Amino acid sequence: MPLEIERKFLVTGDGWRAAAHKVVPMAQGYLNDLAVLDRGEMNVSVRVRIAGDAAFLNLKSRELGHTRQEFDYPIPVADAQALLALCVGGRVEKRRHYVAHGDWTWEVDEFLGDNAGLVVAEIELPAADAAFDTPDWLGAEVTHLKRYYNLALAERPYRDWSAEERAATDAA
Amino acid sequence: MPLEIERKFLVTGDGWRAAAHKVVPMAQGYLNDLAVLDRGEMNVSVRVRIAGDAAFLNLKSRELGHTRQEFDYPIPVADAQALLALCVGGRVEKRRHYVAHGDWTWEVDEFLGDNAGLVVAEIELPAADAAFDTPDWLGAEVTHLKRYYNLALAERPYRDWSAEERAATDAA
Numbered sequence: 001m002p003l004e005i006e007r008k009f010l011v012t013g014d015g016w017r018a019a020a021h022k023v024v025p026m027a028q029g030y031l032n033d034l035a036v037l038d039r040g041e042m043n044v045s046v047r048v049r050i051a052g053d054a055a056f057l058n059l060k061s062r063e064l065g066h067t068r069q070e071f072d073y074p075i076p077v078a079d080a081q082a083l084l085a086l087c088v089g090g091r092v093e094k095r096r097h098y099v100a101h102g103d104w105t106w107e108v109d110e111f112l113g114d115n116a117g118l119v120v121a122e123i124e125l126p127a128a129d130a131a132f133d134t135p136d137w138l139g140a141e142v143t144h145l146k147r148y149y150n151l152a153l154a155e156r157p158y159r160d161w162s163a164e165e166r167a168a169t170d171a172a
Numbered sequence: 173m174p175l176e177i178e179r180k181f182l183v184t185g186d187g188w189r190a191a192a193h194k195v196v197p198m199a200q201g202y203l204n205d206l207a208v209l210d211r212g213e214m215n216v217s218v219r220v221r222i223a224g225d226a227a228f229l230n231l232k233s234r235e236l237g238h239t240r241q242e243f244d245y246p247i248p249v250a251d252a253q254a255l256l257a258l259c260v261g262g263r264v265e266k267r268r269h270y271v272a273h274g275d276w277t278w279e280v281d282e283f284l285g286d287n288a289g290l291v292v293a294e295i296e297l298p299a300a301d302a303a304f305d306t307p308d309w310l311g312a313e314v315t316h317l318k319r320y321y322n323l324a325l326a327e328r329p330y331r332d333w334s335a336e337e338r339a340a341t342d343a344a
Contacts, residue, residue, distance in 0.1 A: 031216045031231070036208045043258040044203045046218055057229070057245065059203070061258055069258070071251050073229065079243050086215040086233055086241070 005128050006068075008148060010139030010169065011119040016108050019135075020097040024052045029087030030151050037062050037151075045151055048083040051096070055080030089154035090114065102133035114157030120148060140169035177300050178240075180320060182311030182341065183291040188280050191307075192269040196224045201259030202323050209234050209323075217323055220255040223268070227252030261326035262286065274305035286329035292320060312341035 028049040036042045047058040055077045061069040075083075084091060092115060097108040104123055111118040120142065123132060142148045147156065147165060158166075200221040208214045219230040227249045233241040247255075256263060264287060269280040276295055283290040292314065295304060314320045319328065319337060330338075 031214055031218065032204065032208070033213050036204070036213055041205050041208055042203055042260060044218075044255070046203065046216075057231075059229075059255065069254060071247070071255065073245055073247060075243070075245060082241060083216070083231065083243065088212075088214060 005125045006122055007141060008143045009121045009141050011108060011121050011137055012139040013137050015137035016099045019099045021100060022098040024096045026051045026096055027091055027093045029084045029091045030089055030154055031087055033088045034151050034155055048080050048087060050077060050080050092150050092154050101135045104132050111158065114159045115153050118158040140171055142169055144170050177297045178294055179313060180292055180294050180315045181313050183280060183293050183309055184311040185309050187309035188271045191271045193272060194270040196268045198223045198268055199263055199265045201256045201263045202261055202326055203259055205260045206323050206327060220252050220259060222249060222252050264322050264326050273307045276304050286331045287325050290330040312343055314341055316342050
């Protein structure tokens with residue numbers, strides 16, 4: 001059973017750009033909205049993503065926080081385009097940069113469109129308490145803040161956030 | 173873009189059994205419930221199915237009636253078992269019999285468990301008004317009746333239907 005442990009952080013400055021070894025443009029949307037998960041009417045979110053020349057259907061179980069079951073299947077790009085048109089909420093577009101640091105590769109998502117200005121870094125870990133080197137461009141942790149979920153960004157983009165929402169983090 | 177035109181009928185008697193050339197046991201569930209589709213919070217239903225030794229993830233767009241977009245992807249059986257445990261509503265179990273008649277193959281679903289007693293026949297057609305021979309075991313059409321959707325049967329099985337619901341059809 002595939003399990004995923006992810007931690008998500010804000011990014012400060014542009015220091016990560018020099019260490020990025022790959023960038024993939026991504027467009028994605030969700031077949032469900034956030035409310036149906038909050039109401040327990042679904043236990044799994046369903047995402048359609050076009051990443052570069054490939055496309056994927058991704059299912060993620062709902063457990064809030066670090067650990068989730070995740071399932072990812074390649075699908076034809078033409079299917080993904082048709083499914084994106086059937087998504088609720090907005091389309092999230094971003095450039096995903098792969099950034100090596102120590103033993104780990106960070107995924108730095110630079111959002112575009114209605115989410116322009118938001119940059120977050122994610123790391124996938126083998127255990128919730130696994131240690132990792134902290135790059136000097138890493139800001140505060142936002143793993144537990146729902147508004148940073150891509151699903152939430154599809155419904156209520158960064159453009160519409162208040163100054164307080166942009167400043168508050170997990171530690172706050 | 174895959175399109176599917178299906179018509180669904182009740183089945184009268186056992187005359188179809190002699191013409192069945194294949195039977196596949198199926199267990200399936202849905203990641204969404206029917207209400208989120210009715211409220212327009214999703215435009216696509218997401219089904220997990222184990223069919224014999226294979227498993228599939230199926231997405232179907234919401235247009236009520238004959239014509240829908242449908243997407244079907246093979247997935248590992250272990251994934252399907254994990255996903256079935258995450259489904260909302262109940263699990264629908266049935267035996268699907270493939271029955272040749274004239275130029276067409278009918279899928280006759282003999283439901284089990286909470287839906288035992290229900291037998292329906294489906295045909296997939298190239299156009300909504302395509303002609304087909306009517307087998308003598310074919311009963312009234314129920315294509316448009318939501319309670320016959322497998323998704324509806326997962327939530328409110330045949331066992332719980334009233335005598336009126338069991339008797340009413342599209343023509344009524």
